[in-house]
Amino acid sequence: xxxxxxxxxxxxxxxxxxxxxxxxxxxxxxxxxxxxxxxxxxxxxxxxxxxxxxxxxxxxxxxxxxxxxxxxxxxxxxxxxxxxxxxxxxxxxxxxxxxxxxxxxxxxxxxxxxxxxxxxxxxxxxxxxxxxxxxxx
Numbered sequence: 135x136x137x138x139x140x141x142x143x144x145x146x147x148x149x150x151x152x153x154x155x156x157x158x159x160x161x162x163x164x165x166x167x168x169x170x171x172x173x174x175x176x177x178x179x180x181x182x183x184x185x186x187x188x189x190x191x192x193x194x195x196x197x198x199x200x201x202x203x204x205x206x207x208x209x210x211x212x213x214x215x216x217x218x219x220x221x222x223x224x225x226x227x228x229x230x231x232x233x234x235x236x237x238x239x240x241x242x243x244x245x246x247x248x249x250x251x252x253x254x255x256x257x258x259x260x261x262x263x264x265x266x267x268x269x270x271x
Contacts, residue, residue: 136201137265138192145189149181156180191258198255205235205255207246229254 137143154161160177182190197210204212205225215222215237225253227244228236235244243251 136199136203137194138189139261140266141264141268142186142189142192142261145186146181149184149189152184153177153180188258188260188264192261195255195257195261198252205244205252207252211247213244213246213252227254 138146153205157174157176160174182193185193191256198206200206200210200212200223200261202223204223204225204229212223215224224235224237226238228238229237230241230243233253233256235254236242237244241244246252
C-alpha cells in the first residue's frame, strides 16, 4: 500500500477530522483515505479545496496509481488489461518517448475510458523531496 510522507499523512488525518466535525453524518469506518475520498464526492471536493499544494500533488498522482501500483484512469478507478477475462489490473507498462503508457512489451497505447492515451504517473518533485527528507531523518 502506498502511503504519503508522514507530513502529508498527518495533514490528511487533520483534514478528515475537520471534515467529519462539519459533516458528522458522513462518518463511516475508513479503510483507506483514498477509498473514502473517492466514494464521497462532497468529501473529495472539500478535502481537495482545503489541502496544501503538496497534498494535492500527491492526490493527483494517486489518481493515476492505485494502492497495489495498478494504473488508474485519473479518478482513482483501476484500468483493466485488454484480455479475454478483462479482470486483470494493469500493473506493468512501458512508456513511450512522449510519456504515454504502453502495454508491456508492445507498442499499443493504454487508453483511458474516454479513449485518450494515459500518461505515465509521475510524482511531483516537491512530494519526492518530502519523502527524501523523511528518509534522511
